[in-house]
Amino acid sequence: MATSPAEEVAQDFSPFLKIYKDGHIERLVGVDVVPPSLDPETGVESKDVVISPDVSARLFVPKHAGAGDQKLPLVLYFHGGGFCVETPFCAKYHNAVKTIVAESSVVAVSVHYRLAPENPIPIPYDDSWAAFKWAASHSEGTGPDEWLNARADFRRVFLAGDSAGANIAHNVALRAGVSRSPAGVNLAGIVLIHPYFWGVEPIGNEPKEAEKRAMAEGIWRFSYPATENGSDDPWMNPAKDLNFGRLGCGRVLVFVAEKDGLRDRGWYYKELLEKSEWGGTVEVVEAKGDDHVFHLSNPTCDNAVSLVKKIASFVNEEK
Template identity: 60%
Template structure:
């Protein structure tokens, strides 16, 4: 009989029991790839790491112009590094909508999650996925959609929450070490990024219970961390912050999101750290964390989608 004593309770995300059992409270549903009748976006799954059994989901507009390659978006899903997948209905529906609106090809990366697979495994998996994408730069990769339809000289990274954290850290890594085959990362979109720090910034909550919850969840998924000022979580303290490997960044924050001030802090510091690109910020008033995933047709979600589409499509 399973031990019902709880060792760590990080509701509404995850619960760890004293017998080692892990209960994920959200993000467990998955949907297959498809041709979405509403957006006319086609999707399929492809293995990017056979040794670890890891796949990503590819998206492409059905009626694409076969003579012209489209910008490529590499997307990293959120979920605190411990819940959700690239195959959940939430992310599948969002990517269908985004790919249709922006007329792009997308790769949605599925990575291993904590606490079973502690960080930096999610970062390592994401880098492996980028290496797989880059292997198509000469048109000789194993995935025809990337060979024939994706412009690897016009690549964007994007993600929400923990996925935005991954997108940033992949941008730092690509600024320091080049991928074989090469990807030209034009821009990065960070939606409600999961960044934090030991000391509060701006009007960020001072409430000890809330701050200890955030720190506890971070330590659960990254047990070797130095704490909340780990550069992986507090990028402003990263000595390589200015080496972010893209030309422009869009940060989306939500006024009622606990992480809002941290996103603003990131923007302020990126703009003055010596990095040579352009950083933009968009704030959704009266909205909470990843509201656009829960209410994708609300006015603020539609406005944010248009801003992301504009960011990807502008020269």
């Protein structure tokens, strides 16, 4: 019996996704859904909100902190997954953001942007910017969500993310610097966990062989088929962005992992910032012996615990 187009694989990106000849996409990770809840162990409460017909989010607040009129730092979190997989609602990211909220005593908006390839770049960036503006609409206490009106301190707003989500956090912060943050918002800093940056020319200890660089380059082209510059596009390679020094925050925290193929890009990002006209402060923290986004697969290991504690210190530092 002949195989139908619905059963024939056209492109196999296992273990992440498969594209079939009839055009439908099967995502292999991040498809589970954990309902929002009040977590009895951490005291963190979560709920889902609709930002627009295309964008939604999961909100988190710590019930044990911020009593009375005390307001808390606001973190917008952008999940990773190569712009193609994962959501804020799967167990991996629900638990990751919940842990940050519990440790840091912050309010968090975990953004559900639309995924490539159905929604190619720049759609994930535009959706994330829309989420930032939606959050900012609460700065006067009159926005559509009462949690943000009552609990979020818009003088202390942070963007954070891992891998592709860290790339998004950087690009939203850059857009905030170029076109200015929405009124009433002070974008204090960004947290980039194992950021997905790349470039045509190898740096540091990156492999020089094309076949060894194909994965990082291929994911980008898959997510952004209209790209003219490949991984030297300014969205992917900050060194190619003429506006790089206009990053719209004063503090940056970058996490890298010793065994991560993207490690050198995180260090290079710091070097670029320090050489630019930006004028803020940037710190890189390297986890020895671990690989890309290890904190998601092994959240209780020493390096993962240290990572979360460092984020808590960063967002609560008085500046």
